[in-house]
Amino acid sequence: MRKALIPFTLLAAAPLLAQDKPAYPAPSEIAAAAPKANWTAIAASDLLVMDLAPAANGKPRRVVIQLMPPPFSQGWIGNIRKLAAAHWWDGLAVTRVQDNYVAQWGDPDGEDKARARKLPDGLAVVPESEFVERLTPIKPIKRSRSRKPEHLSRRLANDPYGHAFFGLGWPLGGKDFEMWPVHCYGMVGVGRNMSPDTGSGAELYTVIGHAPRHLDRNIALVGRVIEGIEHLSSLPRGTGPLGIYESRAEQVPIQSLRLGSEVPGLPAYEYLSTESESFAKYADARANRRDAFFIRPAGGADICNIPVPVRRAK
16 A cells, blocks of 8 residues: 555646746845845946957947956056056957967067067056965964854855855855955956066956866956957957957957947946845855746856846946
8 A cells, every 4th residue: 555655645746736836036136136225336447448449340349358456466556547548458469379278468569679568657466466365363263164254154065176155246166264366258358468477467368268267377367258258258269279250350459449428429448246135045046946947956056157137227
């Protein structure tokens, strides 16, 4: 009898379970429903606006980048502000697009000292120690694997690169009282030569493929593309080594690159605060998709698969 009752009970309950299955909102719906108080405004002065030459069909190609907040990468970001104020990038180009990796822009003649565009005076030389931010405990504490810095939030499971967090609106890694931004899709970094060179900020790139987390703590990250990533990720791949464009004809000209505070009519942008309850629900929904299309929740997600929502302010 027991063998007959078990499947019967399950079969009898199945219609009820299907009928009563709760409707879970998708991550995008959670973000859209977040109250205005959970969104943080991005100052126009913390934006870079890069206008590429129009596409073949004449459509404009604008890329909007949010610069990282303190304490991260401020030496390089100070240089970038000086370069943008000097309109240094105007007339330069996207010079490298490597499949599943990065799109990079700067001076096509940068490696030729005789032809390279002169950099503005007063740019900082930033030490390698600035690739990470060192945390100083306020008082002596017992070393613990579970401890995290007080101003970081939304800890994820450990990964091979250290602990993963969200804090200050950004995806971060951390270990042994250090923290650093991580190379997720759309993040913007500083090109450099061999160590001890750390780059000035004149050569920039954005991630257009799978997150190259091995670059964390080896290259400075200074921001993220918040609008227009498609204008970089869809560019033809370079045919030279590392995706270098081998001729001027292949390069994509930069018409202008300005701080957002210099751009008339620029929309206002905001991001979902990573310290908010709305973000906690959003992150959980990204890690455990329960909305109608999904059959089995994954039970977790890589930090780079939980992009912080950014939108034009209403």
